[in-house]
Amino acid sequence: MTLIANLQHPANVLVCGASQGIGLALCEALLARDDVATVWAVSRQASASVALATLAAAHGGRLVAFDCDARREQSLAELAREVGHQCANLHLVISTLGILQQDGAKAEKALAQLDLERMQATFSTNAFAPILLLKHLLPLLRKQPCTFAALSARVGSIGDNRLGGWYSYRASKAALNQLMRTASIELKRLNPASTVLLLHPGTTDTRLSAPFQANVPVEQLFQPAYAAQCMLEQVARHGAADSGNFWAWDGQPIPW
DSSP states (O other): OOSSTTOOSOEEEEEESOSSHHHHHHHHHHHTOTTEEEEEEEETTGGGOHHHHHHHHHTTTOEEEEEOOTTOHHHHHHHHHHHHHHOSOOSEEEEOOOOSSSTTOOOOSSGGGOOHHHHHHHHIIIIIHHHHHHHHHGGGGSSSSEEEEEEOOGGGOSTTOOSOOOHHHHHHHHHHHHHHHHHHHHHHHHOTTEEEEEEEOOSBSSTTTGGGOTTSOGGGSBOHHHHHHHHHHHHHHOOGGGTTEEEETTSOBOOO
16 A cells, blocks of 8 residues: 555655654654655754664665754754755655653643643643644645644543543643644645544553553553554555544544
8 A cells, every 4th residue: 555645656754753762663664665765854863863873874865864853943944944955845744743751741640730831841742843843844745645644642532531630641632633633624725635644553662651551451552663554554544535533543533
């Protein structure tokens, strides 16, 4: 199955959050495909990543590492300019940006633990950075079939919230879902062949989930390579007719 339906040539792909976890696994999986031309691997310290350098050396320059702090608009503008200088269009952008309990964020269990600065840190990475990434890359997504996929989380579903807790993380992912849903409507007007997807990768063995894995059954804790493959399968399966929707790793729709 081709990665982007109806695309007649290999795709230019950008992965934001590419230096570890699912993002790194996505880069590796994408470079193994014949229908991918170039992968832009973007993270705050992409140029210092040994793993990305190893991938770049193995794939003859098909991987381009680029340092960008997606929480800063100036950095995003520089990213868009540089990518635009080297290619006319992007065909797939995947945002793996997300924090749960780092960079000032906290997984709150009770109202008493809420703190404005920690909430703002969570929203900055989980909701604001992905939509601003789309804003700045929009000129590269106006032509030909293209997909913008953002990793969300099932706990961001309001309808599926039965346990409570994780106030900021849940709310920031719900905000991400609404922002991307809204963007999908605008992008459809600009490019009818565009697709915006929200994807839940399942609980994956990454730094984000590490402090909370104790109660996760072994069979429900995915390796990054498996999660990445599932995400690419969803990208390939869901085209423009499914734009603006929220899907789990196994292709099941998730309620808002």
